[in-house]
Amino acid sequence: MPKIVSSSTVSSSNFDENQNxxxxxxxxxxxxxxxxLMVIDAELQLLPRRxxxxxxxxxxxxxxxxxxAxxxxxVILKRRDGFxxxxxxxxxxxxxxxAYEMKEERKSDHYTYIVDAALTDVQGIAPPSALLEPTEVK
Incomplete structure (x- = not known):
């Protein structure tokens, strides 16, 4: 009966262009x-705002x-149409x-809300909107 001297495994990575x-x-x-703080499949600036x-x-x-996070x-806030x-x-x-959500368990609600100017895409540099005076939204 022949003896196996060594075993080898061939491994290769074949990335599709779609994956990249x-x-x-x-x-x-x-x-x-x-x-x-966050990795997401979209640019935050292009998403809708509340x-x-x-x-x-x-x-x-x-x-x-x-x-x-x-x-x-x-926190309970008073809004024009209630709380x-x-x-x-x-x-x-x-x-x-x-950020905030309306339900206690993370991602259990339909939406997560990211506070305006709380995140930046360049580490160590605040977004320009973070340096503006806050305005009251009516």
């Missing part, structure tokens, strides 16, 4: 303190993303308020 294109479409966002506070609307049914206690309960997410490093 999908990786390039991912957008990375940082907190103003330079902490990595009229009440100009927050960026991320549709949890259409978008794929990961948000690296710590939840805090819910709104927000489950807020904060930067784990500097605790800046960056």
């Amino acid at each position: 294109d999908q990786r390039q479409k991912l957008q990375i966002y940082y907190c103003l303190c330079s902490e990595f 009229k009440s506070d100009n927050a960026i609307i991320v549709d949890n049914r259409q978008r794929t993303y990961k948000l690296n 710590e939840p805090k206690q819910p 709104e309960k927000q489950y807020r997410y904060h930067c784990p490093r500097c605790e800046l308020f960056i």
Whole structure:
């Protein structure tokens, strides 16, 4: 009976161009303190905005993303047409308020809202809108 002297495994990676294109479409966002916070399959500037506070609307049914943020206690806000309960997410490093949802469990609601000017796509540089005076949205 013959003896097996050695065994070898052949491994190769064969990336499709489509896979590479999908990786390039991912957008990375940082907190103003330079902490990595979000990777998403769309540019935040192109997503719709909420009229009440100009927050960026991320549709949890259409978008794929990961948000690296710590939840805090819910906050109840008085709005023109009643009250709104927000489950807020904060930067784990500097605790800046960056996002919120309307339900307690992450991504259990249809939308996640990203606070206007809380994230930047260039690490260490604040977006221009973060330096503007806040305006009251009516």
